[in-house]
Amino acid sequence: MPSIPILMNNPLAIDILLHWLAVSGYIGGSLANSYGIIFRHDKAERLGCGLMTAGAFVHGIALLWRWHASGHGPYLAKYEVLSSSAWVCVVIFLICRRLSPVLRLASLVVFPASFLLVAIGLFTNPAIKQLPPTFRSIWLVFHVGFYKIALATLLIGLSYSVLTIAKNRSSCPWLRRLPGTRELDRFSYRFAGLGFLFWAIAMLAGSIWAFQSWGRFWAWDPIETWSLMTWVCFGLYLHLRRFFGWSGERAAWMYLGCFVLSVISLFGVGLMTASIHSAYFQ
């Protein structure tokens, strides 16, 4: 076990230690919360939420520490991108849950997904990368921030789509206790609308940033293109629901497809192909 002075001289070691602490909180929180919801154990559910909140607090400190050490926000390199995305998902969900306890069911998907994001990040290179000259813009902060918020809202919506499908296809006793599929379906619709909106804001901020840095508001860069496709697909989803009466399991499957597309846009394309965005996910 390294001594405290050695740790203090190594910002990365503190960062990783705090991240593992947060992950421990997330694992415990996810398990207790899921147990509490599935087996109707209020105490376990409350414990799960408490652990998740504590984990998010430690995780927040880890991100602030890294921000201080690197001199830039947590949006460069896989480690930072995955970690900060997970933190935003947890925090936004906890806020939403606080405001509207009816959303607690979404924790069945949001908590494990967030834990998974941080855990994957921890297995990537945690070395601090420095900002390239094009990344010094306030629009970049808005661009990145709103994509994370969009991911968080879409993840909450995904939870309800997953539950809609599960409730339709399974006869598990605990699924029967959930609200009707119509109710679950409505939540995914509403969060899809919010995700669509935040995704649009993120694209707007990105296009202003691109115009400032490269002289183009749109360059058909692979990541831009995938992002646009995701946005249009969610637009299509909203259209199908509103004008074609899509709902229930059919809409939930489409939501799932759109969500997969959004994950590919945010985390996959940067790995698959060269792009002017590549610096953020290498």
Add this chain to the structure above:
Amino acid sequence: MNHPNPGIIAPGVSPRQPSSFLFLVSRIKRFLLRRSTVLTVMLMNILTVAVSVVIPQRTRMPEAVGMARNEISPEQFPVLHSLGLDHILTTPWFAGILGLLLLCLLLSLPGQIRKAWNRTVRHGEETAEGRGGDCLPARSGDALRPGLRNHGLGRITEGNQCWRYYRYRWSWWGNPILHLGLVVIVAVSLGTALTGQRGVLRLIPGETHRAGDGWFAEEHGAVVGPLFLPGTVTLDYLLPEFWPGGELRRLSSGLRWGTTADSANRVTLDVSVPLTIMGLRWYHGTDFGHAFWLTVTLPNGDHRKTRLDLPYPERRGKAGYGNFRVDGVAYPIKAKYYPGEAGSPGQTAGLRLYLRLGEGQGPVSADCVLGPDRSGMLGQYRVRVDEVRPWTSIVISRQYGIALIFFGFFLVVAGGVLLYVVPPREVLVPLDGQDVRSCFGGCVPPDAVVASMTSFSKSCQDAIDPDLDEQPVSH
């Protein structure tokens, strides 16, 4: 003249052109406004863009060259090339699909504006049945009213038929505003693509680009010619700054420009800090590196002069790569260089150029390592590095309407906020004892409003009849 029987056209009388034209227009309009048409056009856009992601696209602009390193050559895939599938986003048919989308959006706008107008300004234009929404079995409108007020719904009286309670009434404008934003974005983007001009200068310190000289790379819209630079520009110096780890921190250049022979204005241009000069927008390119002037001596004694521009590596200690061909040399030459530890482009001490002769991924037939002012043998060819100088690029563009595109984005966001953050809600309470109709526009945010459809409907039901335990019926 009107014929007594509209189904029969009298001999010698031609059908009335304006009415058949109007009929055709209305048919086209109906077709474009059909939900299935809109859906198909959206799908066509998604599919086209998806194909452009799958098939490597050709590009001419240096900032995107790195992305196109896997591009396909027209000779290899002539069918793809002839269909424009290797440059989809610049093909007329892609512009056509975008145009179709624009038409659909434009034609749907008046109807959306009319609906929003009717719901917000001209109350009572639509019947309760025509508005859709959820229907609650009514017992007594009087019992509902206190509950509605408690939920923040204000009342508008609509004639003698019903009372209308609303919240966020103006949010009905969210839909037309969002679609207007999309119209602005697509229309202005098409305009920008047709009229935009862009040129790239690649300069070495001390080099002057004169008015009318050719660009290193350029692109322009279909309705305009290449960009003309109405003056001279000289790169005085190039100043990169590095992080301690060797990554690029800042890149700036000192430029001298003038529109007349004796005028000289000096500016410093930074990456991400564009300037407006001579009425054009100037950007510092994000790329820079070293240019190598080489003399290749062929086995027969002929000399070939060539310039090889290699990009600066991602960080010091790594290599910058490039491939090039020289007339008379049988194979392509693969090159990489290490800029040395000094990092400054002006300092070439420690700089090493590695050359390899070989075809594709095949075996290397010869290689050599050279420094500035050094020569060596690359197989049967003698290669000499005559000079090494840094280079960078300056991007100059003229584009109209960019602010409008951002305004369009703003409209989309504003419309989205109205629809999904403060969604309009209304409840129609018929005075004749019919069903009460509640109507919610868009989606609602994850606050107390989220539960509104459930708890609100339930509380309305409770207000109607506390013992009633029926679910709302969807219409």
